[in-house]
Amino acid sequence: MPSNANTRPDQQHFVAPLEETPLVAIDSVKAEGKPSNLWRDAWADVRKRPMFWISAAMILLVVIVALFPSWFTQVAPNNDCQLANSNGGPADGHPLGFTKQGCDIYSRIIHGTSTSLSVGLIVTFLVAFLGIVFGALAGFYGGFIDSLLSRLGDIFFSIPYILAAVVVMSVLSKYANVWVISLAIGIFAWPSTARVLRAEVLRVKNADFVMAATALGVSRFRILLRHVLPNSIAPVIVITTISLASAIVAEATLSFLGVGLPSNTMSWGNDISAAQMDLRTAPQTLIYPSIALSVTVLSFIMLGEVVRDALDPKARAQR
């Protein structure tokens, strides 16, 4: 019988002092305070970063401009375009000057915002939908389904993205509008999302909680939906933010190449394309829409960067 200050005189069994092994701490769940969770941690991390608030404010501004262009400019974009003003500098009420057709640059930029944003959003939804469905099914069910879907993804992934979109847009040139161009971009952009999700699902599906759910008799599909997918979606969120930015760039690129939106549609890509011939004489017609495009893309890239850092503990540690 060890003699110990913590042993009562009639004690039969030795009990280690509480200071050494705080059993309470092991057994009890703290009632106050919420349990740690990836999303809550991420939010706590994100809200401390100035880059998050800057990008969020910029995105909010872009959204407001897209929804209510008339709040920002009184000049109708295509009315009173006068060739006398062709490539003219800033004038009263026209702060950025005029395009080659004599239209107000500032007004065209403001009214072109919704085009870029819609394409970005439609493509992102399409890519996220196709990528999540195909990636989750391929990763979770494996075997033949995996081979089939992965090779299908490879097919769309191996054709150079912009070239493929150029071909699709030439096929559908008669019907070119925001929806068609989004389809042309999205149909070749989903494999990367599917690959990321597939890898993550492969990792998560062997976790203990999945086995526990299987043991409880939960159906396979329900396990995928309720247990595997929510735990593997984080990298998809990151890649989705960035794909929104690259979809905006892709639309502008296609319009720039002349196979994008019809020229009567207000679009930054169209404006840049129209201005390229006058780079020497009137660089401002090219520079201002380019700035609008780049700043919008930058705000989404910055958001993606912040979210990536927040959702990836490894990246957080490296800051």
Place this chain on the structure above:
Amino acid sequence: MTGYIVRRLLQTIPVLLGTTFLIYFMVFAMPGDPIIALFGEKSPPPQVLEALRARYHLDQPFIVQYLIFLGNIFRGDLGVSFSGQPVTEILAQTFPVTLRLAALSTFFLMVGGITVGLISGLRKGGIFDASALVVALIFISLPIFVVAFVGQYVFGIQLGWFRTTVGTGAPLQDLVLPALVLATGSFAQIVRLTRASVIETESLDFVRTAASKGLSRRRIVPVHILRNSLIPVVTYLAVDFGILMVGAVVTEGIFNVPGVGRTVYQAIIRGENPTVVAFVTVMVLIYLLVNLLIDLLYAVLDPRIRYAK
């Protein structure tokens, strides 16, 4: 390893069939009659049209055309463009130019990106690190045609350091500006990868051991840290090189580089279906091969990776 290579090669077969079929199908669906477009304003006699259609197999049903095309590819015959030049000949003229542009761009990327990433990683949280991140983010946000135009305007027109377009024969000094423009696209990725890898390697035991053995910083950084950080960077550079090799449509177009990207873009616009399909097929083939090589390169560089399965 051999089994892995064979498996990967077998996997590329359905992908290659799928991509050629997809691209052939899309090109087939393009509006307009390329034979009539060939004559512009003139209206040729119907017999001539008929004969031309037969020569390019345009009178056959789609699936027959596809199979003829596929059979020809296996025989190394990529067909003839509408201007009468064999597609293989066009490829032989344009591909070296694109290859040179891609190599030059990758070189700039390697030197610039790895240097900036290394300094950022060694001094993480410092002023250089923060400003490098900002610059990288700005580069990644600028669409390539914006970078191209700004580069053309500033360095070509204002400063006059470079010619704004590439001259005949695409001499190397004319390709510097387009290559720099192309490099900005992946600069951020290289910087980020190098930085993350350097930070991770720096925290490993062997670096501490090297330091405690009394090795100088000037030896530890290049030999112990940099060399061991380069695996993901080299892989990404190779992927990027593969992408650049299949042509940069926009940059080649703006700088008038007579490479693969510009040629295929012009062929699409003109509706030169055989040229488009042949080029895209070759591009996909190159892309798939480069990716296979990258995976093998990865195994060579990092012995921890085994392709046992």
